[in-house]
Amino acid sequence: MINDFVYDIPVRVYFGRDQLHHLGAELSRYGKRVLMTYGGGSIKRIGLYDRVVKEIRDAGLELYELPGIEPNPRIDSVRRGAQMCKEHNIDVLLAVGGGSTIDATKFIAAGACVDFDPWDFLDLSKRAPVERALPIVDILTLSATGSEMDSGGVISNPSTNDKIGRLDPKLLPKVSFLDPTNTFTVSPYQTACGAADMMSHIIEVYFNMEPDFFMLDCFMEGMMKTILRYAPVAMREPENYEARANLMWTSSWAINGFVNAGKRLAWSCHPMEHELSAYYDITHGLGLAILTPRWLEYCLDESTVSRYAQWGVNVFGISASLPPMEIARKAIAELSHFLFGVLQLKRTLTEVGIDATHFATMAHKAAGGDVLPGFKPLRPADVEAIYRMCL
Ligand code: NZQ
Ligand code: ZN
Numbered sequence: 581m582i583n584d585f586v587y588d589i590p591v592r593v594y595f596g597r598d599q600l601h602h603l604g605a606e607l608s609r610y611g612k613r614v615l616m617t618y619g620g621g622s623i624k625r626i627g628l629y630d631r632v633v634k635e636i637r638d639a640g641l642e643l644y645e646l647p648g649i650e651p652n653p654r655i656d657s658v659r660r661g662a663q664m665c666k667e668h669n670i671d672v673l674l675a676v677g678g679g680s681t682i683d684a685t686k687f688i689a690a691g692a693c694v695d696f697d698p699w700d701f702l703d704l705s706k707r708a709p710v711e712r713a714l715p716i717v718d719i720l721t722l723s724a725t726g727s728e729m730d731s732g733g734v735i736s737n738p739s740t741n742d743k744i745g746r747l748d749p750k751l752l753p754k755v756s757f758l759d760p761t762n763t764f765t766v767s768p769y770q771t772a773c774g775a776a777d778m779m780s781h782i783i784e785v786y787f788n789m790e791p792d793f794f795m796l797d798c799f800m801e802g803m804m805k806t807i808l809r810y811a812p813v814a815m816r817e818p819e820n821y822e823a824r825a826n827l828m829w830t831s832s833w834a835i836n837g838f839v840n841a842g843k844r845l846a847w848s849c850h851p852m853e854h855e856l857s858a859y860y861d862i863t864h865g866l867g868l869a870i871l872t873p874r875w876l877e878y879c880l881d882e883s884t885v886s887r888y889a890q891w892g893v894n895v896f897g898i899s900a901s902l903p904p905m906e907i908a909r910k911a912i913a914e915l916s917h918f919l920f921g922v923l924q925l926k927r928t929l930t931e932v933g934i935d936a937t938h939f940a941t942m943a944h945k946a947a948g949g950d951v952l953p954g955f956k957p958l959r960p961a962d963v964e965a966i967y968r969m970c971l
Contacts, residue, residue: 581795583842591729591757591836592959594922595829595882596760597821598825599757600631601828603674603717604639608753610715611671615664616886617646617685619677623904625720632719638949644668646688649677649884652857652864655737655746662691665714675718679725679864681720686751689713702735702744710748719757722766723827724865726781728756736858742945745850758832768815772923773865775811775827779804779915780849780868781834787887787955798838801894803830808895831929843970848954849875852963855942860934869919870929874969876912880905881954886911929970939967 594602607614614636623629625814638645644662660881665688677687690942691698693712700708727733731752734745764773786800806826813823833839853867880888889904891912900907920927929935944965952958958966 581791583791583844584841587841588827588838589729589752589836589838591753591833593729593758594755595758595825597759597761599759600635600719601887603632603635603719604641604756606717607636607641607672607674608639608673609718609756612640613644613668613671614674614677615644615646615668615670615672615688616674617649617659617661617688618675619647619649619651619681621647622765623676623791626721626762627717628676628721628762629790633898636674637747642667647953649681649684651680652743652861653680653734653735654702655699655702655735657684658687658691658735659883661685661688663694665689670714673714673716675716676721677721678720679727680852682720682727682753683725683735685716685718686727686733687735690748690751698727699735699737702742702746703926707746710717710746710750713750716751717755717757718753719759720828721762721765722770722774723760723824723831724770724777726778726831726833728758729836730831732835734854736861741764741858743854745854757827758833760818760821760828763788763814763824763828764819765819766814768818768924770863771811771814771818771827771922771926773863773869774831775807775865775923776872776919777865777870777924778827778831778834779807780865781870782839783872784805784847784849784878785843785845786843786891786953787879787884788843790845791957793841793843796839797839797890800910803839804895805835806916814921815923846953847971848956848958851946851948851952852942852966855946856929856936858935858945859938859942860932862932862934866925868933869923869925870927870932870970871966873912873919874966876915878962878966878969880908880912884956897941898918903913928966936968939964939971943967
């Protein structure tokens, strides 16, 4: 039985290479004073900064800037941004960058409306409600997280070794500008990490114990095939518009709520990966690439094999006439080949300098001290075993 669901993603998307002239009008709908947030400078190197500033000036808006948002964005950047919003009475936020910039901007938008420390929104012992947030417009420059079309954000607090996510509809961007040409300069490595991230977002939903929904299965299988097809093209030919466009739209749809309609989902690899980033500040997509095939291997048994077999046949083209367990193992091998061979990502935690020192604590945190629900419920000992498989 397919579950009931509500689908409500009110993000206006301007997709394509000639859409930025709408920026001034879109920002003006929310007020005059704009805080533009961005990362370490890539938007200046690619010429996007100048184009955006021109649009803002031409529209007669007042511009303030918060540069320097880190990959794996930190709570201190959020605090700085929220403070600026209050000081300058900001009306609307404009995030220009990848998932890190957009995520930080979501909590700046909420932090601007409260008197308490924005970490309280994330802190698991507090979880302050998000009552209000300033409106957010974004210009995406890296296809990966889907933050441009989802209500979530993930923030790091290095002082406590925490990296915590939070979803709230008030954090959804009002408008997202998705111009694939803005991703032409993304390095092959970041392109690969982005592809691994999107693939994981789909796998986290595809592998679950909820009732099947044929139409959504086909949609997810199509998106996975899109990533398999176009990520290597984008790495080889960074200015291939067709490849960048396919990846960009997949990044948004992998996580905008469409594919999990009605499924009571719990994700597994993301909580495990967020601990890796929290302790070692590694790139999110890389951590997921290392974890995902091991997690799939760990969860494979007679009770789950049919899902793997469907995946293997429909996504990797493995012969349906083989025994299901053989299809499943071949499919995991195909995924590993894609991640570590085609995308050339590192295969083990050891290769990225991570050893078992913190595994027990990380496993405990990932499982929320008890059990990580999901495709297969994982206790801390299971999570630790999966980390060990990655060494
Ligand atoms: O900082 P700048 O100089 O902009 O450089 C960035 C950064 O170094 C660079 N970059 C971005 N666009 C570029 C570019 N370089 C050249 N040309 C361009 N056009 O790429 C580097 C990585 O950027 P970042 O924003 O960190 O990457 P990504 O988009 O992968 O975001 C990762 C963050 O998002 C979180 C992750 O945990 C991580 O903190 N996630 C957010 C999610 C969400 N909101 O729903 C879901 C995800 O699962 C994920 O957890
Ligand atoms: Zn992710």
